Amino acid sequence: MRMKLHHTQYISRRVARDLAICEVVEVRKTKDEIAAEIEKILDADIEKEHDLDEKVADILDGQEENIEFYNADYRQLFWLTKKRMANDFGVILNNEDRFSDMAHKILDFLWEEDFIHYTCSDNQVKNVIFTSIDEFLKGFEDSDEAVLEKLKHYKRKLIPGTDEYDIVYHRLYEEELIKRGLM
Numbered sequence: 546m547r548m549k550l551h552h553t554q555y556i557s558r559r560v561a562r563d564l565a566i567c568e569v570v571e572v573r574k575t576k577d578e579i580a581a582e583i584e585k586i587l588d589a590d591i592e593k594e595h596d597l598d599e600k601v602a603d604i605l606d607g608q609e610e611n612i613e614f615y616n617a618d619y620r621q622l623f624w625l626t627k628k629r630m631a632n633d634f635g636v637i638l639n640n641e642d643r644f645s646d647m648a649h650k651i652l653d654f655l656w657e658e659d660f661i662h663y664t665c666s667d668n669q670v671k672n673v674i675f676t677s678i679d680e681f682l683k684g685f686e687d688s689d690e691a692v693l694e695k696l697k698h699y700k701r702k703l704i705p706g707t708d709e710y711d712i713v714y715h716r717l718y719e720e721e722l723i724k725r726g727l728m
Contacts, residue, residue, distance in 0.1 A: 557583035
């Protein structure tokens with residue numbers, strides 16, 4: 546599953562929690578400080594992909610007449626163009642490779658800035674970070690579906706996109722993540 550910008554706050558807290566309870570990692574800052582830095586790293590990665598998407602959309606918008614003339618599939622053209630330009634933007638499209646790269650970036654930052662120390666191999670700690678990200682995203686879909694089902698049967702009818710809906714959604718979402726052990 547693709548990581549989205551609204552996931553990063555939850556993922557960063559999950560990674561910080563998992564690092565704090567990991568036996569081979571000595572945490573030298575608070576979980577909140579670690580989570581804030583992890584969130585910045587994740588957000589930067591997602592923003593790179595967003596920039597790539599915008600550039601691809603601009604290119605395809607310029608070729609709209611040709612796309613219509615040849616009756617080409619826009620989504621397929623978008624994916625092929627994105628795949629071709631991904632290296633130029635530093636975006637990894639394979640989720641497993643991307644999460645592994647993010648885990649390395651997070652580990653490097655936390656070590657260099659003295660947020661954590663560890664006495665084992667880098668890969669062991671990187672795997673803790675990778676597993677946190679991967680497990681969260683796998684559990685996200687189930688949690689999201691459960692929250693949307695709860696909102697359908699909510700006493701008051703909430704309108705998606707309103708502030709009230711967002712507040713209730715995030716509260717229920719956090720409760721569901723905690724219930725499932727994802728946070």
